[in-house]
Every structure is written in C-alpha cells, then in structure tokens.
Amino acid sequence: MSFWSAFSHLDWNQVFHLTLQHITLVGIAVSLAILVGVPLGVFMTRFPALAGPLQASATVLLTIPSIALFGLLLPFYSKFGQGLGPMPAITAVFLYSLLPIMRNTYLALTGVEPGIREAAKGIGMTFGQRLRMVELPIAVPVILAGVRTAVVMNIGVMTIAATIGAGGLGVLILASISRSDMSMLIVGAVLVSILAIFADLLLQWLQRSLTPKGLLK
Numbered sequence: 001m002s003f004w005s006a007f008s009h010l011d012w013n014q015v016f017h018l019t020l021q022h023i024t025l026v027g028i029a030v031s032l033a034i035l036v037g038v039p040l041g042v043f044m045t046r047f048p049a050l051a052g053p054l055q056a057s058a059t060v061l062l063t064i065p066s067i068a069l070f071g072l073l074l075p076f077y078s079k080f081g082q083g084l085g086p087m088p089a090i091t092a093v094f095l096y097s098l099l100p101i102m103r104n105t106y107l108a109l110t111g112v113e114p115g116i117r118e119a120a121k122g123i124g125m126t127f128g129q130r131l132r133m134v135e136l137p138i139a140v141p142v143i144l145a146g147v148r149t150a151v152v153m154n155i156g157v158m159t160i161a162a163t164i165g166a167g168g169l170g171v172l173i174l175a176s177i178s179r180s181d182m183s184m185l186i187v188g189a190v191l192v193s194i195l196a197i198f199a200d201l202l203l204q205w206l207q208r209s210l211t212p213k214g215l216l217k
Contacts, residue, residue, distance in 0.1 A: 015172070023195070025089055025093070028090050029089075029092075029154065029158075030093070030094075033150060036098065040098075041102045061095045062096060066096070066157045067160055067163070073091055073092060084165040086166045088164055092161070096154055097151075100153075101143070104146030108138070111142070116138070120133075141211045144203060144210065152199060159188075170188075172184065
C-alpha cells in the first residue's frame with residue numbers, strides 16, 4: 001500500500017479521537033509542569049545556591065530514555081491500579097517538561113535588568129508586586145520559549161506512551177509496526193509531526209501576543 005493510499009483509507013473518526021487524546025495527555029502534563037516549573041524558577045532566583053542542584057536533577061531526569069522511564073513508573077502506579085494507562089505517561093512527560101520551563105523561568109528572571117528591579121524597589125513595591133507586575137511580564141517571552149520546547153519535544157515522546165495503553169497517535173504507529181505496514185507507519189509519523197508543527201506555531205503566536213509591546217522588535 002502506498003503512502004497516499006494509506007492516507008486516503010484512514011479512519012478519520014479514529015484519527016480525530018487519537019489526536020484529541022494525544023493533545024489532552026500532553027496538555028495535562030505540560031500544564032502541570034508550568035504550575036511546578038515556574039515557581040521553581042522563581043525559587044531559584046531567591047536562593048541561587050539551589051539553582052545548580054535543581055537544574056542538574058532535572059537534567060538527569062531528561063537523560064533517562066522515555067521507554068525506561070515508563071518502565072520505572074509502572075510498578076509505582078501498579079500499586080494504585082494505574083500501571084497501564086495515562087498516569088505513567090502524564091508523569092513521564094511532566095518530568096521531561098520541567099527542565100526547559102524551570103530553566104527558562106530562572107534565566108528570564110535573572111536576566112531582568114537590575115535598573116528595572118531597583119526602580120520597582122524604589123517606588124516601594126514588595127517582592128511579590130515586583131514579580132507579578134514587572135519581572136514576570138518581562139520574562140514571559142523566554143518562559144513561553146521553554147513551554148514551546150517542552151510541548152514540541154513531548155508530542156513526540158507521548159507517542160511511546162501507546163505501548164502502555166495511554167492512547168494517542170502512537171496507537172497508529174504501533175498498529176503499523178505490528179502489521180509491518182511501512183506506509184501506515186509513515187502516515188502516523190507525519191500526523192505526529194503536523195501536530196507538533198501546529199502546536200509550535202500556536203505557541204509562537206501566543207508568545208508574541210503576551211510579550212509586552214515595549215519588548216517587541
């Protein structure tokens with residue numbers, strides 16, 4: 001079967017369902033990583049001595065092959081009856097997403113010009129006010145660049161989650177491998193790539209929309 005023949009014979013209802021599953025899994029994992037990674041980035045700016053160890057720990061997690069990380073998480077979640085399914089997949093992608101989000105938040109906040117920070121202090125702003133009203137708005141473009149990296153990278157990683165019954169577009173790829181159908185395998189890979197490109201363009205637009213006008217070039 002040729003690529004175009006395999007593409008034209010797709011069950012588009014199934015493709016839509018699997019795509020929605022894929023987006024949901026990645027979306028939940030990256031959203032959790034934002035909720036944890038951004039505060040950790042802020043924490044590192046307050047306690048710089050901890051920045052190295054925290055980033056090193058996140059880097060070590062990132063070096064673990066995804067299939068191995070899924071395998072390590074299965075026994076833990078099996079104790080709660082969740083060994084197979086979305087929980088290990090979401091946890092793995094959450095851990096993979098932490099480093100780029102946490103590191104970019106830290107770099108963005110430490111990169112704020114000291115003069116801006118001192119001016120905010122000079123008008124009596126507290127740390128929380130400076131963070132919310134001055135530093136985070138300036139840091140948004142760099143933080144969102146980390147989110148873009150995490151999303152695009154983990155759309156690919158989430159395809160492997162189909163091996164543990166989490167669903168998503170990886171189901172198409174696994175099915176094509178089991179049938180030795182190279183055309184369908186390419187179709188599955190192309191669909192994952194299209195999803196990653198679309199997500200990157202959407203986040204690029206969001207990044208530009210949320211960037212303060214004074215920082216736009």
